[in-house]
Amino acid sequence: MKGNFRRIIGVFFLLFCGLGYVQAQKSALRTIIVDPGHGLPDPGARGKYSNESDITLAVAKKLVDKLRDSLPGVKVLMTRTDRNLPGRLENAAQANRWRAKFANENHGDLFICIHVNDAPSTTHRKVVGYRTKVYYTGKGSKRRRHTRRVPRYSYYKVAGTAHGTETYVWAVRKNDSKQDFVQNSHPEELYGEKGDSSVPMFSSTEEKILATIRTKKFFSRSLLLANLIEEQYVKQGRFSRGVKQRNEVGIWVLHATAMPSILTEIGFMTDRSEEDYMNSQGGQLQIASNILQAVIKYKQLLDAGNVH
Ligand SMILES: [Zn+2]
Numbered sequence: 001m002k003g004n005f006r007r008i009i010g011v012f013f014l015l016f017c018g019l020g021y022v023q024a025q026k027s028a029l030r031t032i033i034v035d036p037g038h039g040l041p042d043p044g045a046r047g048k049y050s051n052e053s054d055i056t057l058a059v060a061k062k063l064v065d066k067l068r069d070s071l072p073g074v075k076v077l078m079t080r081t082d083r084n085l086p087g088r089l090e091n092a093a094q095a096n097r098w099r100a101k102f103a104n105e106n107h108g109d110l111f112i113c114i115h116v117n118d119a120p121s122t123t124h125r126k127v128v129g130y131r132t133k134v135y136y137t138g139k140g141s142k143r144r145r146h147t148r149r150v151p152r153y154s155y156y157k158v159a160g161t162a163h164g165t166e167t168y169v170w171a172v173r174k175n176d177s178k179q180d181f182v183q184n185s186h187p188e189e190l191y192g193e194k195g196d197s198s199v200p201m202f203s204s205t206e207e208k209i210l211a212t213i214r215t216k217k218f219f220s221r222s223l224l225l226a227n228l229i230e231e232q233y234v235k236q237g238r239f240s241r242g243v244k245q246r247n248e249v250g251i252w253v254l255h256a257t258a259m260p261s262i263l264t265e266i267g268f269m270t271d272r273s274e275e276d277y278m279n280s281q282g283g284q285l286q287i288a289s290n291i292l293q294a295v296i297k298y299k300q301l302l303d304a305g306n307v308h
Contacts, residue, residue: 029299031075032067033108035099035253036060037115037263039085042092045118047275052116054083055278059266060114062288070292071299077106100256104181110225110298111261112291113253116278119160119270125153163271164239167226168263170254171245175215178255182218183211214258217308221260221298224307228294229264236290238267264291 036056038044044052060078067076079099080086089095103111129152137144170178226243234240246263254261266287267274277283301307 029071029074029109029302031077031106031108032071032110032112032295033077033079033103033106033257033259034060034064034067035079035103035111035113037113038092039080039089039095040083041090042085042095045116045269047269048272050269050275050279052118052269055116055266055269055284056114057081057083059278059284059287062284063112063114063291066288066292067295070296074299077102077108079103096253096256099253100181103257103259103261108257108259110295111254111257111259112295113261113263114291115263115265117162117166117265117268117270119162119268121157121159121270123155123157125155127151128154160268160270162241163268163274164241165230165233165267166241166265167229167243168246168251168254168265169219169222169226169243170251170261172219174255175219178218178258179208179211179215181256182214182258183207184258218258218260221302221307222254222262224301225260225294225298226262226264228297229262229291232290232294236286238290 036053036059038051038053038056040053042053044056046052057080061081064076064078067074079102085095086098089098099113130149131152133148133150135146135148137146223243230240230243251263254263267278269275269278278287298307
């Protein structure tokens with residue numbers, strides 16, 4: 001009986017904290033993490049004359065400047081400000097762990113990851129002449145020699161023709177993984193003020209429930225921002241390939257960050273005019289401004305309490 005009573009109080013306490021958390025989240029865009037994809041020694045996709053990692057850095061820097069100007073109350077951090085990855089990071093997997101750790105340790109409320117797309121080239125063949133092939137039929141005295149003309153081919157690659165923008169959220173079936181990170185990344189928030197050890201700890205079940213609530217909320221917020229960003233690209237006159245869910249290595253960072261997280265592919269490296277656009281000051285400023293407008297709208301919706 002006493003146990004039951006405790007459990008009921010526990011559930012009420014949990015609901016109360018949950019509500020408090022939702023309330024607190026209404027004006028909860030306090031820290032934005034901007035993550036320029038890749039970084040040397042990992043250049044990312046290569047175009048005719050430029051690297052993905054340099055473009056993402058240039059756009060991210062412009063975005064950060066704009067965010068700081070337009071949202072002075074919001075702390076904006078970059079995962080890297082240099083062409084190189086920091087420290088001894090050697091590969092994409094290590095770098096992704098570091099990105100997620102950086103975002104989680106800095107208690108980001110939003111993670112914006114910037115990348116450039118790459119359309120794989122396809123191999124085709126064309127007939128460049130013919131040769132004579134000899135073959136035999138029958139056995140013994142019936143054995144006959146024949147010849148046949150067969151085409152000779154030359155193989156060539158055709159660059160991918162895809163172009164446009166697309167923005168990713170993590171695959172919904174990865175919610176369990178996201179939930180683990182959510183549960184492990186901000187435990188102190190579950191116990192009251194940071195560093196206040198006098199507040200009783202939740203059981204792991206209760207923590208898990210809270211982490212589930214947050215993960216769902218983070219997912220719908222990520223989807224909202226992703227849609228707002230693509231809307232802005234379209235307004236700019238870009239071709240939008242839409243909002244997508246992806247579950248590849250590069251996307252791991254989206255479910256390893258305990259906050260709403262999106263990854264925006266700002267164009268195709270393999271499309272010559274998009275490579276030019278993404279390398280131009282004007283293009284970079286437009287892309288940064290498109291993302292900024294989306295974040296401003298996202299914040300307005302959050303602050304107005306229109307988003308759960
Ligand atoms: Zn990339």
